[in-house]
Amino acid sequence: MSSYNVAVVGASGAVGREMVKVLAERDFPVKNLRLLATERSAGTEISFKGEKLVVEVTKPGVFHNIDIALFSAGSGPSREIAPMAVKEGAIVIDNSNAFRMEDNVPLVVPEINPEDILDHQGIIANPNCSTIQMVVALKPIYDEVGIKRIIVSTYQAVSGTGKKAIDELNKQVEQYLKGEKLEASVYPYQIAFNVLPHIDVFEENGYTLEEMKMVRETRKILHDPKIAVTATAARVPVFYGHSEAVNIETVKKISVDRVKELLTAAEGVKVVDDPENLLYPLALMSEEDDDVLVGRLREDISVEKGISMWIVGNNLRKGAALNAVQIAERLIQA
Amino acid sequence: MSSYNVAVVGASGAVGREMVKVLAERDFPVKNLRLLATERSAGTEISFKGEKLVVEVTKPGVFHNIDIALFSAGSGPSREIAPMAVKEGAIVIDNSNAFRMEDNVPLVVPEINPEDILDHQGIIANPNCSTIQMVVALKPIYDEVGIKRIIVSTYQAVSGTGKKAIDELNKQVEQYLKGEKLEASVYPYQIAFNVLPHIDVFEENGYTLEEMKMVRETRKILHDPKIAVTATAARVPVFYGHSEAVNIETVKKISVDRVKELLTAAEGVKVVDDPENLLYPLALMSEEDDDVLVGRLREDISVEKGISMWIVGNNLRKGAALNAVQIAERLIQA
Numbered sequence: 001m002s003s004y005n006v007a008v009v010g011a012s013g014a015v016g017r018e019m020v021k022v023l024a025e026r027d028f029p030v031k032n033l034r035l036l037a038t039e040r041s042a043g044t045e046i047s048f049k050g051e052k053l054v055v056e057v058t059k060p061g062v063f064h065n066i067d068i069a070l071f072s073a074g075s076g077p078s079r080e081i082a083p084m085a086v087k088e089g090a091i092v093i094d095n096s097n098a099f100r101m102e103d104n105v106p107l108v109v110p111e112i113n114p115e116d117i118l119d120h121q122g123i124i125a126n127p128n129c130s131t132i133q134m135v136v137a138l139k140p141i142y143d144e145v146g147i148k149r150i151i152v153s154t155y156q157a158v159s160g161t162g163k164k165a166i167d168e169l170n171k172q173v174e175q176y177l178k179g180e181k182l183e184a185s186v187y188p189y190q191i192a193f194n195v196l197p198h199i200d201v202f203e204e205n206g207y208t209l210e211e212m213k214m215v216r217e218t219r220k221i222l223h224d225p226k227i228a229v230t231a232t233a234a235r236v237p238v239f240y241g242h243s244e245a246v247n248i249e250t251v252k253k254i255s256v257d258r259v260k261e262l263l264t265a266a267e268g269v270k271v272v273d274d275p276e277n278l279l280y281p282l283a284l285m286s287e288e289d290d291d292v293l294v295g296r297l298r299e300d301i302s303v304e305k306g307i308s309m310w311i312v313g314n315n316l317r318k319g320a321a322l323n324a325v326q327i328a329e330r331l332i333q334a
Numbered sequence: 335m336s337s338y339n340v341a342v343v344g345a346s347g348a349v350g351r352e353m354v355k356v357l358a359e360r361d362f363p364v365k366n367l368r369l370l371a372t373e374r375s376a377g378t379e380i381s382f383k384g385e386k387l388v389v390e391v392t393k394p395g396v397f398h399n400i401d402i403a404l405f406s407a408g409s410g411p412s413r414e415i416a417p418m419a420v421k422e423g424a425i426v427i428d429n430s431n432a433f434r435m436e437d438n439v440p441l442v443v444p445e446i447n448p449e450d451i452l453d454h455q456g457i458i459a460n461p462n463c464s465t466i467q468m469v470v471a472l473k474p475i476y477d478e479v480g481i482k483r484i485i486v487s488t489y490q491a492v493s494g495t496g497k498k499a500i501d502e503l504n505k506q507v508e509q510y511l512k513g514e515k516l517e518a519s520v521y522p523y524q525i526a527f528n529v530l531p532h533i534d535v536f537e538e539n540g541y542t543l544e545e546m547k548m549v550r551e552t553r554k555i556l557h558d559p560k561i562a563v564t565a566t567a568a569r570v571p572v573f574y575g576h577s578e579a580v581n582i583e584t585v586k587k588i589s590v591d592r593v594k595e596l597l598t599a600a601e602g603v604k605v606v607d608d609p610e611n612l613l614y615p616l617a618l619m620s621e622e623d624d625d626v627l628v629g630r631l632r633e634d635i636s637v638e639k640g641i642s643m644w645i646v647g648n649n650l651r652k653g654a655a656l657n658a659v660q661i662a663e664r665l666i667q668a
Contacts, residue, residue: 151485151636177507189618193617195570197629230581232581236529275532298540303562310566
């Protein structure tokens with residue numbers, strides 16, 4: 001088997017570190033691994049398969065020998081650096097929002113549209129965390145009976161914002177117990193013991209960008225520009241694991257039993273749905289499970305053909321690092 | 335003005351204590367206030383208008399002189415004690431689920447259906463906290479253009495479960511910071527840094543009782559047995575304030591601007607909706623505001639005639655104690 005020179009850009013962040021871990025865990029055929037970040041993080045040591053690697057500064061020329069560059073550096077840096085990496089010969093798998101909706105950039109969830117990878121022109125985009133876990137759970141139903149409309153409300157973990165937000169929640173909880181004033185800087189308001197119905201910037205239609213990502217990306221991944229999607233994205237005081245309340249309207253009627261059959265057979269999905277024994281997906285469960293967890297499956301009593309469910313996914317892994325590495329795995333098989 | 339002998343049953347609980355506070359704050363014309371609870375809480379002292387009142391045991395005969403008894407004792411105790419209180423001459427305003435759906439029991443939100451109070455036969459029911467805040471926000475829209483379908487996902491605070499749950503979240507946060515194992519006893523799983531898609535017991539259709547309360551109670555309060563409602567109720571690690579993501583489909587089209595006008599004029603509602611200035615309802619805001627807070631108002635892009643919004647309410651006050659006292663206020667005006 002061939003092996004590849006791989007770079008991780010944004011290696012010291014929450015998702016970047018997870019990318020390094022996932023490359024090791026899944027034994028991705030790495031010849032040489034290069035960890036890149038801004039000057040602020042240069043010098044940081046990160047372990048990879050027992051070896052300590054030092055984070056270097058991303059600068060022109062660093063991608064000359066790189067086959068695959070996994071980016072988790074944010075939209076601004078991606079926009080600036082990814083084209084340079086492509087010019088220097090790397091294929092970029094980008095976790096940011098920078099290129100997702102561009103026509104010549106495939107947006108890929110390997111369980112759903114792996115064939116789109118072949119259309120890349122140097123950049124492949126990793127979808128938004130909230131979108132990935134939702135489409136992984138919905139695709140088997142979509143294929144069987146069609147889906148007309150999706151209504152989703154999210155309960156998103158702070159790790160989706162990055163390491164700074166994890167630290168902020170930790171600090172606020174400490175301040176709370178000490179009876180001190182809770183300080184907010186990453187989020188505009190206290191996140192501890194609160195819910196913020198606001199993720200990413202607001203668009204003109206009153207939705208946030210995070211909500212519109214779920215609308216636009218779902219359509220692109222499913223190759224269905226007409227599917228109706230509405231989302232409300234909220235941040236909750238949880239460290240890891242995004243939860244989603246999802247209601248769908250299907251084209252043809254489908255029973256809950258059939259949905260369970262389909263999801264039980266689906267790749268990347270685990271059905272956790274046994275209310276009698278108090279089994280349903282929990283954010284905490286996602287810390288130890290790479291599958292998308294689906295439960296609370298029931299017929300939506302408010303519509304003729306509808307299903308309600310609760311979807312939980314590990315936002316740093318399947319929602320980001322794992323999906324990116326899975327794209328890389330398909331890429332080298334192609 | 336007349337004054338009344340009032341009893342609070344379950345006076346030492348989270349809602350019971352709030353009832354005593356609200357009676358004082360709103361200067362309800364109390365002649366004599368009697369605080370009742372189980373033997374376990376008897377002897378507890380609770381202040382009322384500068385006076386220390388001692389909680390007594392609820393037993394036959396205690397309601398003989400009582401005009402109005404506010405119950406927040408749970409469904410089981412209410413089923414047992416409320417009929418006795420009525421026999422002894424009191425009018426019961428019950429905060430539990432025990433009688434809400436009974437035909438001869440009015441289910442009242444004073445801003446919405448105060449006239450139903452007149453039909454009581456001794457017991458008037460206070461709706462579920464999640465239902466109250468939702469219908470207060472939706473009623474002005476319902477009256478203007480009609481509502482066909484409601485899809486709601488809740489983010490509910492632990493205080494809805496009672497004082498024990500507040501203590502449990504506090505304790506788990508302490509255990510977390512000490513690096514100890516987090517112990518759960520009130521909830522089946524850890525609530526700190528987690529989301530539980532499970533409130534109250536499961537019904538046969540896969541919904542929880544909490545979710546079905548929102549379906550059934552909304553229909554009863556609006557006198558609209560046909561309105562389609564689906565709910566997903568989840569518990570989040572928040573002490574006070576329930577948040578709700580609500581999508582509605584209206585009969586006639588309505589603009590966001592018109593919704594804002596209607597809600598700005600509505601009793602018991604405050605519009606908090608200025609995304610440019612990062613203003614939207616927060617669970618924390620409800621600790622200092624008795625109004626139902628509505629924001630994130632936008633046209634639902636997934637349906638021809640729909641509105642999406644974010645609704646926050648103080649679950650102990652408007653969701654319970656305050657609504658009960660407001661019912662009592664209407665009752666004595668009748």
